[in-house]
Amino acid sequence: MSGLGRVISGLFPGEVGHAAVAIGTAPAPLPAEAPAVARAIPRRVAEFAAGRAAARAALAAAGLPRAAIPMGQDRAPIWPEGATGSITHSRDYALAVAAPAARFRGLGLDVEPDQPLPHDVLDEICDSDECAWIAGQVQPLRWARLIFVAKEAAYKCQYPASRTLFGFEAMTVRVDPGSGTLTARFRRAVPPFENGAELPGRFAFAEGQMIAGFMLPAAPTG
Structure with a gap:
């Protein structure tokens, strides 16, 4: 492996x-x-x-x-x-x-080179809360690329349930560098997801890559 x-x-x-x-x-x-x-x-x-x-x-x-x-x-x-x-x-x-x-109901996986996000696309990827967070980090554009990777993975995760195309603005991502966890939250309703619904994820850096993974557990039965 x-x-x-x-x-x-x-x-x-x-x-x-x-x-x-x-x-x-x-x-x-x-x-x-x-x-x-x-x-x-x-x-x-x-x-x-x-x-x-x-x-x-x-x-x-x-x-x-x-x-x-x-x-x-x-x-x-x-x-x-x-x-x-x-x-x-x-x-x-x-x-x-x-x-x-x-x-x-869904899994999402995405990988990108561990490199800074080009500054000229930052506003296309990150919302105001995300931009405020990355501004306080060492290597802010590196963390901006992680947000891009996370949004791609979260989109893949939710797609089997929603079958809906949407842009980066539909989700916001919180990053916890200490635990390696991610939370993707819908900023508007995308049925069957309500506004504010969240997907849990994790991230890692390895071999010159950054990787994000999300999962959408199946609804309980019975």
Whole structure:
């Protein structure tokens, strides 16, 4: 397992399977998946193949059957019935997490280089509360990029429940550097999420990358 794979294991509970696959080492996409990259350049095909291979390995690690994971019309992965998960890519690796849908309605994973966020996009990513917080941090633009990563991961996490596209302004993120925890809070209602609803997450820095993971537990039954 790559170092990134070990880091991901610390972001989620034990029942969440995880995997990392080096880009360029995965077999070709399965027939049900291939249309998604039929006209893609070789690099994109390699990334896609590694992502799907990592997703199948994550399914197996969660005790679920390996299966094809096609791309939907909204470009989101179509996970097999009874499963949910998330896929992301660094420059060298595809990373994935998966879990039973009976335990989680959604998972979100995102990775970015551990580098400062360009200052000219700061206002597009961060709201006034987030900007005020990062202004008080050492290396504020590094923490701004973490907020970007967190919002991407939180968006992926909530999407299976809402199926709604929205921008960075719809969520605000709180970061606790001491505990490595994140909280993403909706700033407006995005059904089924109410204004103020929160998603719990975690983050880590490793191997020149910053990684964020979020989870949406399944609603209690009975």
